[in-house]
Amino acid sequence: xTTTDIGARTGADALPPALHSEAAIKARTRQASGRFxxxxxxxxxxxxxxxxxxxxxxxxSFKTNTEILSSFTLIPANPTLRNYEVIFxxxxxxxGYVNSIIYVVMNMVISVAVALPAAYAFSRYRFLGDKHLxxxxxxxxxxxxxxxxxxxxxxxxxxxxxxxxxxxxLAHCLFNVPLxxxxxxxxMSGVPKEIDExxxxxGYSFPRFFFKIFMPLIASGIGVAAFFCFMFSWVELLIARxxxxxxxxxxxxxxxxxxxxxxxDWGVLAxxxxxxxxxxxxxxxxxxxxxxxxxxxxxx
Amino acid sequence: xxxxxxxxxxxxxxxxxxxxxxxxxxxxLNVLLGPxxxxxxxxxxxxxxxxxxxxxRIRMDGADVTGVPVRRRNVAMVxxxxxxxxxxxxxxxxxxxxxxxxxxxxxxDAAVRRAATLLKLEPYLDRTPLNLSGGxxxxxxxxxxxxxxxxxxxxxxxLANLDYKLREELREELPRIxxxxxxxxxxxxxxxxxxxxxxxxxxxxxxxxxxxxxxxADVYRRPADLLTARTFSDPPLNVLSLEKRGGVFASxxxxxVAVPQRFAALQDGPxxxxxxxxxxxxWSGRPEATRLKGRVVLSEVTGSQSFLxxxxxxxxxxxxxxxxxxxxxxxxIELEFEPDDMLVFSPDGRAAQACASTPLAA
Numbered sequence: 150x151t152t153t154d155i156g157a158r159t160g161a162d163a164l165p166p167a168l169h170s171e172a173a174i175k176a177r178t179r180q181a182s183g184r185f186x187x188x189x190x191x192x193x194x195x196x197x198x199x200x201x202x203x204x205x206x207x208x209x210s211f212k213t214n215t216e217i218l219s220s221f222t223l224i225p226a227n228p229t230l231r232n233y234e235v236i237f238x239x240x241x242x243x244x245g246y247v248n249s250i251i252y253v254v255m256n257m258v259i260s261v262a263v264a265l266p267a268a269y270a271f272s273r274y275r276f277l278g279d280k281h282l283x284x285x286x287x288x289x290x291x292x293x294x295x296x297x298x299x300x301x302x303x304x305x306x307x308x309x310x311x312x313x314x315x316x317x318x319l320a321h322c323l324f325n326v327p328l329x330x331x332x333x334x335x336x337m338s339g340v341p342k343e344i345d346e347x348x349x350x351x352g353y354s355f356p357r358f359f360f361k362i363f364m365p366l367i368a369s370g371i372g373v374a375a376f377f378c379f380m381f382s383w384v385e386l387l388i389a390r391x392x393x394x395x396x397x398x399x400x401x402x403x404x405x406x407x408x409x410x411x412x413x414d415w416g417v418l419a420x421x422x423x424x425x426x427x428x429x430x431x432x433x434x435x436x437x438x439x440x441x442x443x444x445x446x447x448x449x
Numbered sequence: 450x451x452x453x454x455x456x457x458x459x460x461x462x463x464x465x466x467x468x469x470x471x472x473x474x475x476x477x478l479n480v481l482l483g484p485x486x487x488x489x490x491x492x493x494x495x496x497x498x499x500x501x502x503x504x505x506r507i508r509m510d511g512a513d514v515t516g517v518p519v520r521r522r523n524v525a526m527v528x529x530x531x532x533x534x535x536x537x538x539x540x541x542x543x544x545x546x547x548x549x550x551x552x553x554x555x556x557x558d559a560a561v562r563r564a565a566t567l568l569k570l571e572p573y574l575d576r577t578p579l580n581l582s583g584g585x586x587x588x589x590x591x592x593x594x595x596x597x598x599x600x601x602x603x604x605x606x607x608l609a610n611l612d613y614k615l616r617e618e619l620r621e622e623l624p625r626i627x628x629x630x631x632x633x634x635x636x637x638x639x640x641x642x643x644x645x646x647x648x649x650x651x652x653x654x655x656x657x658x659x660x661x662x663x664x665x666a667d668v669y670r671r672p673a674d675l676l677t678a679r680t681f682s683d684p685p686l687n688v689l690s691l692e693k694r695g696g697v698f699a700s701x702x703x704x705x706v707a708v709p710q711r712f713a714a715l716q717d718g719p720x721x722x723x724x725x726x727x728x729x730x731x732w733s734g735r736p737e738a739t740r741l742k743g744r745v746v747l748s749e750v751t752g753s754q755s756f757l758x759x760x761x762x763x764x765x766x767x768x769x770x771x772x773x774x775x776x777x778x779x780x781x782i783e784l785e786f787e788p789d790d791m792l793v794f795s796p797d798g799r800a801a802q803a804c805a806s807t808p809l810a811a
Contacts, residue, residue: 343532346499347590349519350526351597352549365536 203426209419217415232420242417245400246424248314252389252397253382255318256325260378261371263322264329269359271330272337273345283334286327297323298391305392312394320392321382328381329374336370337363369439376436383429400425450474451601451633456495456505465491466502466657473633475600478624478649480665481637483680488657489637493603496635497524509600522601525594525632529606531586533578539565539589540574546597564592567626584615591619595626602632606639620646641683645669653677675798678723684756686792687729687766689722698722702762706739709788715801723792726756729768732783741766741784748776759784 209217210232211225220226236242270276271283301320302311310316340363348358364371390402404421451473458466466488473479481489494500495507498519507515514522525546533542543564547557565571568588578586587607594602604623608616624647627634638644644651644665651665653676660677661668672678679686691698693715697705706722708715732740743761750756755774759766759782768784776782793801 341530341532343528343530344534346519347526347528347532348534349499350497350524351546351593352520353545354520357549362534362536 206419206422206426209415210423212416212419214414214416217419229416232416233424235414235417236420236424242403242421245398245403248393248397249383249389249399249401250428252314252317252321252399253379255314256321256382257375257378259318260322260325260329261333261375263326264333264374265364265371267326268330268333268337269363271334273342283330286330289327290324294324294385294387298387301388302391311392312396314397316392317389317397317399318382320388321378321385324385325378325381328377332374332377333367333370336367336373340366369442372436372439373442376432376440379432380429383425450510451496452508453496454506454508456502456507458491458495458500458502458504464657466495469505469657469659471652471659471662473635473650475633476628476631478628478634478647479636480644480647480649480651481635481654482639482641482644482651483637483654484639486656487654487680489639489654490605491657492654493526493605493635493637496601497526497603498522499526523597523599524601524603525597525599526603527587527590527594527605527607529609531578531583531590531610533586533589533593535577535579538575538577539570539581542578542589543570543592543596546593560596561592564596567595568592584611584619587611588619591623591626595630598630599632602627602630602634604634604636606637608643609639624649641669641681644681651681653680655680671800672723672792673800675721675723675794675800678792678794678800682723682725684726684767684769687724687726687764689724689762689764690719691722692719693717700762704741704762706791707788709791712791712793712801715793719796720801721794721796721798723794724766724786724790725792726767726769728786728790729766729770729784730786731770731774732785735785737787738785739788741786743782743784745776745778745780745782747778748774750775757782757784 208223208225211228211230212222213227213229213231216222216226271279297320305311305316305320310319344362344366345358348362353362384401386399386401386405389399390405393399393402400421404418404425451471453469453471456466456469457464469492481492483489491500495502498507498514498517501516505515506513509522533539534545537545540561543561544557547560552560561574562571565574568591570585570588570592573581573585573589578589581589587610591604591607594604607623608619611619620643623636624634634649636647638647648665650662651668652662653660653668653672655676660680661673668677669681672681675688679688689700691700691704691706693699693708694717696708696713698708698720699705729741730738732738741759741761743759743766745757746760746765747758748755750773753772755770755772757768757770757774757776759768766784795801
């Protein structure tokens with residue numbers, strides 16, 4: 150013990166005090182500058198890698214098919230709007246967007262309307278097996294949609310619902326209702342129960358209380374729930390394609406069938422991709438603040 | 450008149466309220482006093498009709514209202530947390546109970562403005578509650594309760610979350626504001642001095658039971674049992690276990706205090722003596738006073754008062770002394786009290802009857 154003690158002391162004393170501190174400062178600056186660079190680099194790289202495919206998609210959508218296939222250009226050499234023109238003039242293209250929007254909106258409305266009372270029950274009442282039921286709801290999301298494709302197809306054709314918008318909207322509810330319940334329950338539990346009671350004491354009936362007092366308080370939760378329903382329903386391909394033929398065919402299904410007699414139309418496909426991203430981007434822009442709130446509540 | 454008849458409520462095998470019988474007159478001010486978890490809120494919820502009793506009946510003006518939902522009773526309630534409708538302005542908040550009753554616009558407007566003036570809310574009528582301070586939020590809730598003109602007004606520790614000055618102000622105003630409406634006014638609090646300042650009738654609660662009902666000053670001066678005395682004492686009541694031997698109460702260690710005249714007829718034997726902290730004073734040397742010699746454990750000075758925690762004869766005493774007394778921990782100290790300030794309880798906690806004529810069961 151004594152030897153190590155002495156050794157440590159002589160080691161520290163060997164350096165003159167001035168040099169000692171200078172070395173320390175140098176070490177510190179080296180450390181600081183060394184830490185600084187990768188810190189900034191990582192997010193930059195991350196964003197570049199994220200945006201690169203999107204940039205390439207936008208880039209392609211303004212090119213002609215010959216340019217896409219023959220050369221590598223970072224910026225379109227002969228920018229063209231022909232690809233977009235094709236989509237906006239051909240009903241078999243643009244009806245895909247219309248169909249998608251119809252069943253997505255239907256699904257959002259149904260999911261939120263069904264989830265609101267369910268979430269209220271879960272957040273305000275204790276009943277036998279409430280926790281298990283809540284968990285069971287969530288487990289519905291754990292199975293991949295492919296599992297449900299065949300039973301849904303059988304069931305919906307038995308009821309003659311194949312190739313209708315409502316079929317897709319209802320099928321997506323299986324995934325979206327549990328999610329909406331989960332999100333809304335979090336927001337509702339953030340509202341003190343005393344507000345409900347005060348409303349009853351003041352003489353509000355339940356429906357009046359729910360629509361006039363309660364819904365405004367969880368408006369952001371409703372927004373976030375609707376957003377997540379939108380996102381799932383908008384990008385989901387398998388079930389939507391299985392349940393539709395022509396009348397309600399979604400854009401994502403149309404995009405998988407662009408091989409025509411003249412070969413693959415790359416430019417139109419890229420333009421369709423860009424147009425598919427836009428609605429999602431717009432919705433995210435509107436609900437971005439609410440989503441942050443949802444994260445703060447531990448949901449989403 | 451609100452009558453509770455042997456009302457009990459238990460939830461999941463746990464008794465929250467047991468066998469409470471009360472009669473509250475119209476226009477009366479009633480203070481529910483008890484520590485947290487004593488059942489104040491549970492009892493208020495039963496009175497309001499938010500919860501239903503598991504046993505017993507509740508009658509309002511003679512009509513049985515047990516099981517009648519709260520919507521169909523004319524009650525108002527203010528919670529400890531500031532509960533308003535965040536999506537509405539202060540004006541709409543105050544107006545909302547009248548709106549639901551279908552009262553005309555002009556009448557509502559007049560009532561809202563009157564209440565706002567009374568509670569100093571006029572400048573904030575167009576704001577939403579969350580943009581107000583805590584005191585203003587609570588006054589909004591009180592204004593909403595006021596305009597409703599309810600038969601029963603329940604205030605559940607309404608001032609507990611407010612700052613000191615506002616609390617003083619509102620405590621003074623509240624009973625006055627509601628007295629004009631002729632409602633049954635129930636005010637829950639954990640603080641004994643708040644009950645004393647409010648006056649009226651005090652109902653002391655302990656573990657879901659009513660321990661005593663009576664005019665506030667009477668309950669304070671003559672608690673019916675040790676539980677009530679403890680509830681109604683802040684800082685906590687000092688309790689000495691002494692034995693009566695003829696004309697003195699004595700401890701095993703040799704401490705003796707003369708039995709006051711009014712307790713002279715008590716049986717010899719063990720008694721519990723309650724001494725309120727403010728009844729203890731520094732020893733003055735007067736022969737009528739009784740001296741306690743102890744050792745200071747902790748002293749806290751709060752501006753004009755000093756709290757001394759004193760070890761005396763294996764008992765921890767708290768003394769509330771006027772003025773600043775700087776005493777180091779471990780210092781010996783001599784305190785005194787007047788034998789007349791003693792509260793005397795039997796070993797099972799019942800108050801000894803002060804009048805000598807009544808024979809006593811020990």
